[in-house]
Structures are given as C-alpha cells and as structure tokens.
Amino acid sequence: MKKLYVFALACLSSSFLWGQQALWKGEDITSPQINPDKTVTFRLVAPKASKVEIEGDFLPSRHIQTPAGTQEAPGRKEMEEKENGLWELTTDSLPGELYSYTFYINGQRTPDPNNVYQNRDIATISNIFIVGGGKGDLYQVQDVPHGNISKVWYSSPTLGMDQRRMTVYTPAGYTEGHKKYPVLYLLHGAGGDEDSWGDLGRACQILDNLIAQGKIKPMIVVMPNGNGGQQAAPGQAADGMPKPQFMNPKMMEGSVEKAFPDIMKYIEKHYRTINDKSHRAICGLSMGGFHSLYISARYPDKFGYVGLFSAAINRQSKGENNDVYDNLEEKLAVQFKHAPRLYWIGIGSGDFLYKDNAEFRKLLDRKGYKYTYMETDGGHIWRNWRIYLTEFTQLLFK
Known part of the structure; x- marks a missing residue:
C-alpha cells in the first residue's frame, strides 16, 4: 500500500511539474520591454525563420491600396536575429501613447506569444502596449x-x-x-x-x-x-x-x-x-x-x-x-x-x-x-x- 501511495505521489508531482513547465516556458522572454529611456524592445523566438518583421503604428507609416482608396497603414521593419533563434528589435524613444503591433514570420502574420494584451479590430487581432507620459497616462488605468x-x-x-x-x-x-x-x-x-x-x-x-x-x-x-x-x-x-x-x-x-x-x-x-x-x-x-x-x-x-x-x-x-x-x-x-x-x-x-x-x-x-x-x-x-x-x-x- 505504501509503494502504491509513493507511486501516486510521484505521478502527481510529475503532472504538476509538467504543468509548471508549460507555465514557465519562455518565462525569460520579455516582449515588449519598455525601457527607462522610453525605447521599446521586442523579442521573438523563431529558430527556423529566415525573416522576421514587426508591423506597428510606432513605425513610419506606409500607404496601401484598398477598395476605399489609398490608406495609411502601420509601418514594417525587419528584426535582427541573435543567438539561438532569438529575434530582436529596439525602437527609438517613443512618446507616451497606446501602440499596437504584430509579427510576421516568413511573411505569415502572428501575434506576440509573450504579450497577453491584445485588441480585436473587426477580425484582426493585434498586441498592444502603453508608453507612459502624455497621452499614455490618460489611456492607462490610474489610481x-x-x-x-x-x-x-x-x-x-x-x-x-x-x-x-x-x-x-x-x-x-x-x-x-x-x-x-x-x-x-x-x-x-x-x-x-x-x-x-x-x-x-x-x-x-x-x-x-x-x-x-x-x-x-x-x-x-x-x-x-x-x-x-x-x-x-x-x-x-x-x-x-x-x-x-x-x-x-x-x-x-x-x-x-x-x-x-x-x-x-x-x-x-x-x-x-x-x-x-x-x-x-x-x-x-x-x-x-x-x-x-x-x-x-x-x-x-x-x-x-x-x-x-x-x-x-x-x-x-x-x-x-x-x-x-x-x-x-x-x-x-x-x-x-x-x-x-x-x-x-x-x-x-x-x-x-x-x-x-x-x-x-x-x-x-x-x-x-x-x-x-x-x-x-x-x-x-x-x-x-x-x-x-x-x-x-x-x-x-x-
């Protein structure tokens, strides 16, 4: 009976650790990271990617053709590959504001897996973050x-x-x-x-x-x-x-x-x-x-x-x-x-x-x-x- 109890406890511990592994996976990746100088660093692990881009409204805008005519769209910029398949980009210093962004891996749109904060605009999901100061303070929950x-x-x-x-x-x-x-x-x-x-x-x-x-x-x-x-x-x-x-x-x-x-x-x-x-x-x-x-x-x-x-x-x-x-x-x-x-x-x-x-x-x-x-x-x-x-x-x- 004692052996059965020990075995059950081991199985339970194994299940707990497996669940915690899922929780801890990628814990050391912070994205976006808002730095003291109000630059923002984005990170994404994509070891098999040949090209990773970020699209965001904090980048210089571009113009695209739509059924409604020419419209402004968020800018895009290539990220830099670091070691172990880690891609990274740091922006210039940003004014206080709410910003949205998404990643493109080999041309395929994907959200930031390390940022749980998202908005739906019609059928498009984008990640968001807020830089404090100015308008950014107005858009944040304050005390x-x-x-x-x-x-x-x-x-x-x-x-x-x-x-x-x-x-x-x-x-x-x-x-x-x-x-x-x-x-x-x-x-x-x-x-x-x-x-x-x-x-x-x-x-x-x-x-x-x-x-x-x-x-x-x-x-x-x-x-x-x-x-x-x-x-x-x-x-x-x-x-x-x-x-x-x-x-x-x-x-x-x-x-x-x-x-x-x-x-x-x-x-x-x-x-x-x-x-x-x-x-x-x-x-x-x-x-x-x-x-x-x-x-x-x-x-x-x-x-x-x-x-x-x-x-x-x-x-x-x-x-x-x-x-x-x-x-x-x-x-x-x-x-x-x-x-x-x-x-x-x-x-x-x-x-x-x-x-x-x-x-x-x-x-x-x-x-x-x-x-x-x-x-x-x-x-x-x-x-x-x-x-x-x-x-x-x-x-x-x-």
Missing part, C-alpha cells in the same frame, strides 16, 4: 475613482428586435447618489460594435482620468451597436460566433437613424439623466460620425453638442430611406436656426475621408454655420479618435 461599465439589453421596436445590446458607462459616485447627469451618445465605426470604444478607444480610462482631473463634467456615456441588423457584438448574440465583418446589414441605409429614439427612451427611463438638449451630446467616428451627422439633423431639438470624428460623409446606401438622407441642407438650416452649443469636426490630414470632410466644411462656411475644427496628423486610425474624444468631451456641458 482614481472609477466609473462602472454595464452591458445592457434593451428593446428596439423600430428594428423589430426584442433584445439588442449596448454598453453604458456611469461615472464614479453614480450608484451611491441621486444626482442626475448629462448624457453622451458615443458611436463606433464600420465593422465595430458596442465594445469598440471601450476596447480600442480606451473610452472608460479617458473618462475616469479626465473626470478625476476636473477637466470634464461627470456624465453618462452610451455606446450602442450601430449595425442595425445585429443584436450585439460578434459572439455575444444569439447567432453564435460568426467571423466579424466590416460590412454588416443595416449600417448606413437609414435604419439606425430611425431607431435611435429607442435607445434614448431606454436610457432616459432607466438612468438618472437630464433630459434636455443642453445636457445631451452625440459623437462618433467614421460610420459613427456619419450617424451623428444625420441623427442630429433628423432630431434637431435633441442634441446640444455634436461631434464628427473622421465622419464618413456622403457614404450612405443609395435609394433607400431617402427621408433620412435627402434634403440635408434644409435639415441643417433647421438645426442651426437654434444652433447646437458645439458642432465639432475632427479629421486626420492623411485620412481617405479628408476630401469629403473638407467639402462638408465648405457647405457650413457658405451657410455661415459656426463649428470647431481640429486637424491632426495621420489617417483613419484609433490614435486620432482617442484624441478627438479627449478634446471633444472637455467642451461638453459647460
């Missing part, structure tokens, strides 16, 4: 009071759905008090969903940190799903786990704009909101900027603050729901008769939508409509949209 995030299911009769999901941020102190708050409706771009602004845009960290610094008013922020044919983000709905797509049903053909009051009705019934134009804002990126343009024009008495971030102006589906998209100039005339307190436009100088936004600003200029404009470097990228959210929210509800 400040934190708001709460809820994944909320609501009914949208206009879309014919009993259940749709959205993300709602409530500021620190909301659950303990009785105070009413202004509301910002924050909309995502094509291929995104109700998780995008939280995961890719770092919206919750931005809001927590700016509120703690006294730079923005505490507010409720509603992040709905802007794909009118979806219940929720991929993998979170009753349709199983489909591959995320850039193009989804009922994106920019009027359904979302018509159904938007369903969202507002739910929020104003279930949250302590101040329900007037002066305490309601809407903004969004790309498709979400498009939706913000037409929703605010369709309901001109609802939003005192409007933000268009790299807005996909004039990209609607043709021939459908013309009552939503037709006669925009007439709708703008009504909207600006009692002008919003803030009409804000931001775009990157390298954005493929730059020309469309420039033409729209010419229209506003001809009509004498006042707006605030911000132009940044770079293209159609999250780095810009995080900046726009930071700037826009500091101007709200003053």
Whole structure:
C-alpha cells in the first residue's frame, strides 16, 4: 500500500511539474520591454525563420491600396536575429501613447506569444502596449475613482428586435447618489460594435482620468451597436460566433437613424439623466460620425453638442430611406436656426475621408454655420479618435 501511495505521489508531482513547465516556458522572454529611456524592445523566438518583421503604428507609416482608396497603414521593419533563434528589435524613444503591433514570420502574420494584451479590430487581432507620459497616462488605468461599465439589453421596436445590446458607462459616485447627469451618445465605426470604444478607444480610462482631473463634467456615456441588423457584438448574440465583418446589414441605409429614439427612451427611463438638449451630446467616428451627422439633423431639438470624428460623409446606401438622407441642407438650416452649443469636426490630414470632410466644411462656411475644427496628423486610425474624444468631451456641458 505504501509503494502504491509513493507511486501516486510521484505521478502527481510529475503532472504538476509538467504543468509548471508549460507555465514557465519562455518565462525569460520579455516582449515588449519598455525601457527607462522610453525605447521599446521586442523579442521573438523563431529558430527556423529566415525573416522576421514587426508591423506597428510606432513605425513610419506606409500607404496601401484598398477598395476605399489609398490608406495609411502601420509601418514594417525587419528584426535582427541573435543567438539561438532569438529575434530582436529596439525602437527609438517613443512618446507616451497606446501602440499596437504584430509579427510576421516568413511573411505569415502572428501575434506576440509573450504579450497577453491584445485588441480585436473587426477580425484582426493585434498586441498592444502603453508608453507612459502624455497621452499614455490618460489611456492607462490610474489610481482614481472609477466609473462602472454595464452591458445592457434593451428593446428596439423600430428594428423589430426584442433584445439588442449596448454598453453604458456611469461615472464614479453614480450608484451611491441621486444626482442626475448629462448624457453622451458615443458611436463606433464600420465593422465595430458596442465594445469598440471601450476596447480600442480606451473610452472608460479617458473618462475616469479626465473626470478625476476636473477637466470634464461627470456624465453618462452610451455606446450602442450601430449595425442595425445585429443584436450585439460578434459572439455575444444569439447567432453564435460568426467571423466579424466590416460590412454588416443595416449600417448606413437609414435604419439606425430611425431607431435611435429607442435607445434614448431606454436610457432616459432607466438612468438618472437630464433630459434636455443642453445636457445631451452625440459623437462618433467614421460610420459613427456619419450617424451623428444625420441623427442630429433628423432630431434637431435633441442634441446640444455634436461631434464628427473622421465622419464618413456622403457614404450612405443609395435609394433607400431617402427621408433620412435627402434634403440635408434644409435639415441643417433647421438645426442651426437654434444652433447646437458645439458642432465639432475632427479629421486626420492623411485620412481617405479628408476630401469629403473638407467639402462638408465648405457647405457650413457658405451657410455661415459656426463649428470647431481640429486637424491632426495621420489617417483613419484609433490614435486620432482617442484624441478627438479627449478634446471633444472637455467642451461638453459647460
């Protein structure tokens, strides 16, 4: 019996050590390593590779051809092979920012196996890291009071759905008090969903940190799903786990704009909101900027603050729901008769939508409509949209 006990103990110890070996495998590889001088070192073990590259938005950008035209893309750079199949690259000193990257081994895209921090942008997975200082501090979780995030299911009769999901941020102190708050409706771009602004845009960290610094008013922020044919983000709905797509049903053909009051009705019934134009804002990126343009024009008495971030102006589906998209100039005339307190436009100088936004600003200029404009470097990228959210929210509800 004693021999059997010893044998069992040995087997258990062997299993434990085997499991620990899996845990410890590659423990001595740190990637990325953020150095004191804010350079960053990447490492990858690939002994059979003949070429290893890193692609990241901290490298000089390149231009690629897409169905939407020429667009900016992250730069690529070859890594250097060291001993024992270890590949390495150290960057120049980087400004404080959130960065994303991936490896290419002999041309095959692969994530960094030593970095568990990743984001999904449509169907593409990238590793991320944050360099502290400047904007980087704003995007990190800091030791400040934190708001709460809820994944909320609501009914949208206009879309014919009993259940749709959205993300709602409530500021620190909301659950303990009785105070009413202004509301910002924050909309995502094509291929995104109700998780995008939280995961890719770092919206919750931005809001927590700016509120703690006294730079923005505490507010409720509603992040709905802007794909009118979806219940929720991929993998979170009753349709199983489909591959995320850039193009989804009922994106920019009027359904979302018509159904938007369903969202507002739910929020104003279930949250302590101040329900007037002066305490309601809407903004969004790309498709979400498009939706913000037409929703605010369709309901001109609802939003005192409007933000268009790299807005996909004039990209609607043709021939459908013309009552939503037709006669925009007439709708703008009504909207600006009692002008919003803030009409804000931001775009990157390298954005493929730059020309469309420039033409729209010419229209506003001809009509004498006042707006605030911000132009940044770079293209159609999250780095810009995080900046726009930071700037826009500091101007709200003053």
